[in-house]
Amino acid sequence: MDRLLIQAPSGAYHLHFGPGIWAELGELARSFDGVVVVSDQNVAALYAHRLPFPLCVLEPGEGTKSFDQVARLVDQWAELELSRYSLVVALGGGVIGDLVGFTASLFRRGISYVQVPTTLVAQVDSSVGGKTGINTPRGKNLVGAFYQPKGVFIDPAVLKTLPRREITNGLGEVLKYGVIQDGALFELVSRSIPAFYQVALDVVGPVIRRCVEIKGAIVAADETDWGLRRILNHGHTFGHALEQATGYRVYRHGEAVLLGMFLEARLAHYLGLLPAASLREIEAALLRVQLEYRFDQVDKQTLLRALGQDKKNRAGAISFILPREIGKVEEVLLSAAEVEKFWDEVMGA
Numbered sequence: 001m002d003r004l005l006i007q008a009p010s011g012a013y014h015l016h017f018g019p020g021i022w023a024e025l026g027e028l029a030r031s032f033d034g035v036v037v038v039s040d041q042n043v044a045a046l047y048a049h050r051l052p053f054p055l056c057v058l059e060p061g062e063g064t065k066s067f068d069q070v071a072r073l074v075d076q077w078a079e080l081e082l083s084r085y086s087l088v089v090a091l092g093g094g095v096i097g098d099l100v101g102f103t104a105s106l107f108r109r110g111i112s113y114v115q116v117p118t119t120l121v122a123q124v125d126s127s128v129g130g131k132t133g134i135n136t137p138r139g140k141n142l143v144g145a146f147y148q149p150k151g152v153f154i155d156p157a158v159l160k161t162l163p164r165r166e167i168t169n170g171l172g173e174v175l176k177y178g179v180i181q182d183g184a185l186f187e188l189v190s191r192s193i194p195a196f197y198q199v200a201l202d203v204v205g206p207v208i209r210r211c212v213e214i215k216g217a218i219v220a221a222d223e224t225d226w227g228l229r230r231i232l233n234h235g236h237t238f239g240h241a242l243e244q245a246t247g248y249r250v251y252r253h254g255e256a257v258l259l260g261m262f263l264e265a266r267l268a269h270y271l272g273l274l275p276a277a278s279l280r281e282i283e284a285a286l287l288r289v290q291l292e293y294r295f296d297q298v299d300k301q302t303l304l305r306a307l308g309q310d311k312k313n314r315a316g317a318i319s320f321i322l323p324r325e326i327g328k329v330e331e332v333l334l335s336a337a338e339v340e341k342f343w344d345e346v347m348g349a
């Protein structure tokens with residue numbers, strides 16, 4: 001069995017890869033005092049039978065990341081008489097992972113949980129690092145906790161049933177790892193976009209493994225987001241602003257990140273940081289992803305307002321993680337006026 005150790009300061013745990021995870025997780029689960037699996041309707045119908053334990057099934061979709069569902073899960077877990085020594089299994093995409101991890105951090109002041117991520121985004125990003133949380137009407141991920149799982153179990157084969165748009169969504173974060181840390185990974189993925197849409201496991205499997213290796217190392221060095229972990233926000237300054245400025249109705253998160261990477265690569269070139277040849281390589285990769293570039297739906301002033309609220313901002317400046325080359329990024333702080341000037345020039349082109 002292929003494993004990778006993640007050493008987060010608040011606790012070490014393994015990432016497990018491959019088709020053997022189901023049996024391995026089944027065995028681990030039997031050593032706990034009670035187990036429950038939580039999933040959504042789509043994923044449960046496809047994969048819940050592989051984990052023969054009591055099951056809570058929720059509705060798919062971002063709306064499920066709510067206080068209501070936390071309360072509902074707490075109630076169901078109490079009903080199942082889960083103790084402090086029980087285990088909760090989060091089987092699904094980022095929505096299930098975030099909600100279940102957060103609820104696990106609260107139930108009986110903290111109960112063990114594991115992640116079985118089933119979307120590309122969740123496998124390469126959200127299941128690793130211990131960020132959990134829910135949305136409220138006042139903000140996405142407004143409430144949450146850093147709470148590490150006891151393990152993450154990744155079987156890339158489950159991506160075979162994933163809708164196409166969710167592959168695009170995941171490619172945003174995959175290409176991001178290449179730009180921030182690994183030029184060879186970027187090149188490989190850039191050449192292999194069709195293999196992702198076909199879920200060719202000989203390509204996709206090793207890429208996922210490399211992505212979580214990068215994320216695991218970054219998270220181990222900086223568990224709570226103040227230092228090195230900030231580089232994971234490449235593509236996310238513009239990305240988050242695009243999502244927010246369109247009321248979270250136009251783009252999936254990873255799609256917004258793809259557009260954000262496109263804009264931030266251009267910004268890096270505009271500022272003289274990124275050579276033209278590297279910009280062309282990044283643009284070529286992003287153009288191979290099945291995504292329409294729909295910046296025209298975005299109002300500039302709304303976008304600038306959203307950029308002004310980015311959580312990385314400080315001293316009145318907007319923070320960007322920009323590439324110097326493919327595989328190396330740095331933080332740059334810009335005023336709103338500088339960003340507006342760039343936007344006018346790039347979008348006017």
Ligand code: ADP
Nearest residue numbers: 042043060093094095118119121122158161162
């Ligand atoms: P994300 O991981 O991007 O946060 P979600 O958790 O909302 O996304 O999952 C996206 C959608 O994909 C949901 O409708 C979910 O039910 C569905 N889904 C998740 N994993 C699979 C899978 N392996 N096969 C088919 N559908 C899946």
Ligand code: ZN
Nearest residue numbers: 173236253257
């Ligand atoms: Zn992201």
